[in-house]
Amino acid sequence: MGRDQAETLDEKHQRWLEAFVVRARRVEEQSLAADWDALVELTRMKINVRVHNGEVRIRYELPPEEVVESAAARLRPILLKKEDCFHMNVLSALGYICRASPQDAEWIRAARAEWRTRVSPSTREESGYWIMVSDTATGEESDLDAHGLAMAWIYGDVVHHDPERRRESDAFGLLDRFRAAVPLVAWAMVGTIELLNYIRALNEAGLLQLRQEIFGERVALKTTVWEEPAEMYYAPVGAPAPSLASSPMPEGWLPLSETTDLSIFHHPLAGQLLHAERSPFMTQLPSPEEVEAARSPKGGYNRAQLAAWGVPWPPPKGWKDELTERWKTARQDGAPPLPPPSPAPADFAQETRDFG
Incomplete structure (x- = not known):
């Protein structure tokens, strides 16, 4: 039995x-919704036209493509019929729930008609404009309306x-596709947020009984840098x-503490697991002379040695310059000199390649 058959309307x-x-x-x-007036302005596809020396110039001022x-990525499920959050599904649900309220029913009908016209126009005229181009070399002619261009983007x-x-x-x-997409994306955002606020009002008035947590749960990250307390444990490779x-x-599992020797934490593929700036072991960086002295007779570097310096494998471009800068910074901060090289951790295979 499918989900739709098992649940009530x-x-x-x-x-x-x-x-x-x-x-x-x-x-x-x-971020586009942070300035509501600017977002609404984008829905109107404003262009600046000037004539200079008999030439007409059209200027567009659009947000960065990224x-x-x-x-568009955040909106996409709202545009797709197969998704639960599809805009027309929501309007249908509200239309059924508010069928006894003439004022609400009228608002929902108007919202449905406007969404269809703006997001899924049936004619080129509803789309707003269309572009016709001709290839003078081949004689090939093409034309596409703004909605088709926007969907192509x-x-x-x-x-x-x-x-x-x-x-x-x-x-x-790409430019014509993006130019057509901007007002469509902006209008879909405006329509989505207006409908969200309408649902909030209906829920607060008691006409809907939606779970309160959906209005408060985190839906987007405002920062991607954070720190939190944690308990960490470690064990030998192969421990259950x-x-x-x-x-x-x-x-066999032991808690990580201030006395733990952080130099034991290595990964066979990526080198040192702990952030270089957080590890006492990793602040003891090699000088430029020590880096040169560690070269093999063939001019390459041992994989385990690079890992001990916090350099991933394979070494990225400019790794020596980065090590030098970190060494200079550590010297300024009064870090102790680098001790003699220690044996490679058992998890690493010895491997030397010529990465200059």
Whole structure:
């Protein structure tokens, strides 16, 4: 039995509405929505026209493509019929729930009509404009409306690599596709956030009974740098891992503490696991002379030695310069001199290659 058969109509509507709230709140957190007036202005596709020496010049001032791409990615599930948070699903659910309220029913009908016209226009006129181009070399003619160009950017350049949409829009190029996509993405954001606020109002008025946690749970990260307290344990390679998060640590596992020798933590592929600036072992960096002295007779470097210096394998371009800068900084901070090289950890195979 499928999910739609097993649940009631009310349960399905509840699922659609709650899925939309979570996704729409993520759209609301996107940077384009931080300036509401500027976002609304983008929906109007404003252009600047000037005539100079008989030549007409048109200027577009659009947000960076990466910013619009992020917005399109956050919006995409709201544009797809198969998703629970599909905009039309949500309007259908609200239409059913608010069918006895003429004022709400009228708002929902208007929102549905406007969404269809702006996001899924049926004519070129509804799309706003279209472009016609001619290849003077081959005589080939092409034309595509703004909606087709916008969809080609979203599904051919951004969230998919749809070959059919790309073929259809190749004659126009990335700039025309992006230019058409900006007002569509902006309007879809505006429509999504307005509908989210309408749902919030209905829920606060008691006409909806949505779970309160969907209005407060974290939906987007405002910072990707943070620090949190933790308990860390370590064990020899091959030691059995805990079976459950609540299980006691198996025999052989020890807690990480201030007295732990951090130099023992290596990974066979990526080198030192702990951040160089956090590890006392790693602050004892080699001088430029010591780096040169560690070269093999063939001019390469031992993999384990590079790992001891905190250099990943294979060494990235400019690794020597970075080591030198870190060594200079450590000297300024009063770090102790580098001790004699220690034997390679057992987890590392000896390997030398010529990475200059």
